[in-house]
Amino acid sequence: MARVSVVGGGVAGLAAAGRAARAGHRVELYDAGSYADQRRGAWGEVVADFDRIPLDETADGVVRSLEEIAVRIPTAGGTRRVATLCTPDAVVIDRGRLERGWRRALPESVAVYENHRVDKAEFDRLCARSELVIDASGPAPVSAPVAGLTVPPAPAIKTLSARATGDFASHYPTPTAIVAPDARLFVTTKDTAARRSG
Numbered sequence: 001m002a003r004v005s006v007v008g009g010g011v012a013g014l015a016a017a018g019r020a021a022r023a024g025h026r027v028e029l030y031d032a033g034s035y036a037d038q039r040r041g042a043w044g045e046v047v048a049d050f051d052r053i054p055l056d057e058t059a060d061g062v063v064r065s066l067e068e069i070a071v072r073i074p075t076a077g078g079t080r081r082v083a084t085l086c087t088p089d090a091v092v093i094d095r096g097r098l099e100r101g102w103r104r105a106l107p108e109s110v111a112v113y114e115n116h117r118v119d120k121a122e123f124d125r126l127c128a129r130s131e132l133v134i135d136a137s138g139p140a141p142v143s144a145p146v147a148g149l150t151v152p153p154a155p156a157i158k159t160l161s162a163r164a165t166g167d168f169a170s171h172y173p174t175p176t177a178i179v180a181p182d183a184r185l186f187v188t189t190k191d192t193a194a195r196r197s198g
């Protein structure tokens, strides 16, 4: 049995912690935030390939599944639909709720430390006493300055995701992705698209 330390308890950290625990390892999970009600607020997000997440679609926080997403590009007058993505495995999630439920579903053997930000010194200590340390601390990984990695800071994420509460069905009546030359592909809401074209 190995001692596994997971830094960061978002989707990546939760998946890693659950998998390592089910493989029989002793797991400690550290997250800078808490899994209380207000975790991340209520974001509606689209996960394009939900089958890669080790949860099923009945999990708390899965709002609904999607069959397709329209891809639009910006034009002078607004946006133009250029393609349709068939997304048989896509779902809309409330990520805060999904992570809360996922944390509850972790094997009891996982020791979860909430409101616990791991700094460089502690990361070094975890490395010294663990057989495996998994850095799942997100876009500015805590290990980057520690291990001398060359992970560049992630570019600011521009997103058009909806900030919404409740059932996101009303915010994603027609899920739409907008592709801009300086951007990745973002899923937006009908409301946001309307504002852009207006």
Ligand SMILES: Cc1cc2nc3c(=O)[nH]c(=O)nc-3n(C[C@H](O)[C@H](O)[C@H](O)COP(=O)(O)OP(=O)(O)OC[C@H]3O[C@@H](n4cnc5c(N)ncnc54)[C@H](O)[C@@H]3O)c2cc1C
Binding pocket: 007, 008, 009, 010, 011, 012, 013, 030, 031, 032, 033, 043, 044, 045, 046, 047, 048, 116, 117, 118, 119, 136, 137, 138, 139, 142, 157, 159, 161, 187
């Ligand atoms: C506003 C917004 C909207 C988005 N919309 C979408 C979308 O619609 N569809 C989509 O697919 N993706 C979307 N994304 C991207 C998606 O959220 C990320 O790809 C995903 O969260 C990455 O998961 P992760 O577990 O790697 O990192 P994160 O979700 O960033 O989790 C990292 C965790 O580590 C913790 N942490 C950080 N530093 C430390 C530390 N030093 N010590 C301890 N804990 C630490 C944080 O508290 C956090 O819980 C969006 C992102 C944002 C910001």
